[in-house]
Amino acid sequence: MRPSVRARIPIAMLVAVSCASPALATCGSANCFLVTGTREGTNDQGAFTFDLSYRYVDQSRGLEGSRETGDVLTPAIDFSNGAILPDHHREIRTLNTLMQLDLDYGVTGRLTLFGTIPFLNERRHEHVDDVGTPAEEFTNADGTSGFGDVRLGMRYAAVVRPKQILVAGAALKLPTGPYRLLDSHGEINEPTIQPGTGAFAINASIYFAYHPAPRSGEWFVSGSYQGSGRNALAYRLGNEAVVNAGFDHRAGKRATWVLQLDSRWTRRDEFMGSDVPSTGASTVHLTPGVRFAVSPGSVFYIFGQAPVRERVNETQLAPRGGVIFGVSKTFD
Secondary structure (H helix, E strand, O other), X not given: OOOOOOOOOOOOOOOOOOOOOOOOOOOOOOOOOXXXXXXXXXXXXXXXXXXXXXXXXXXXXXXXXXXXXXXXXXXEEEOOOOEEEEEEEEEEEEEEEEEEEEEEEEOOOOEEEEEEEEEEEEEEEEEXXXXXXXXXXEEOOOOEEEOOOOEEEEEEEEEEOOOEEEEEEEEEEOOOOOOOOEOOOOOEOOHHHOOOOXXXXXXXXXXXXXXXXXXXXXXXXXXXXXXXXEOOOOEEOOOEEEEEEEEEEEEOOOEEEEEEEEEEEEXXXXXXXXXXXXXXXXXXXXXXXXXXXXXXXXXXXXXXEEEEEEEEOOEEEEEEEEEEEEEEEEEO
């Protein structure tokens, strides 16, 4: 393993370092949170990496705890009156699309600076509004689309040995995306389907990889924790923790097969100091994928994500599955 490791080792981290999407919560909002293995290490000094990705998640599985349900009742946030309205609407489906640009620059062989630019956050959302009232109606007009929250951070290779590497990371999420977009009734839309959060967040991560012998594959494990701040509307997304583990295997000269297990825990959201019902969850996903070396320094990748275990507080929409594909190019 080279002293300057260019992120060819796979790792699945959250949004924590790359995905800039809120956690599983009211109205459904989890974008595909895995990372591709193209940018988790450190670049050579002076090397620049450009990574463009597309992520999609179908969030239409109704859960009550860990059991499937067809009646997903969730609250609304009345920002005008500072109130949480329980069982306000019935969730049906949220289709999440994210397009993202990641930029890495090697300051030294051990230190890499990075930026994440989610230039498209689109959520196509369906629910039944005003449940149990004469005004009850189905609507698919409350989705959102826009620029997301930018992340800036650094990764440092703290330990570099012939068969091992340990990388520590830190990132700051900036409130660059809109978080006050209106719904079809002219009210501020649900926080968890807004393109941005309106608040700063801090993330810390650690990643370890072990390469036992040439062509025998690589094992990795990672963890991260993100703490979110409160925005100007007095809403705060729940903090989240991620633990991931996996293995990759080189198949021929160009392809690398990857299998990883991704786990995430999120706490409840808060509004004006009170817990928000139907927020917070724990999930485990199995994620196979492949990276293909198109040319020196250029990689195409695709990953699929399947739920193994999902447990939510109260009732929420959970993902049925997700996909991510993209291309990464490093310039020396």
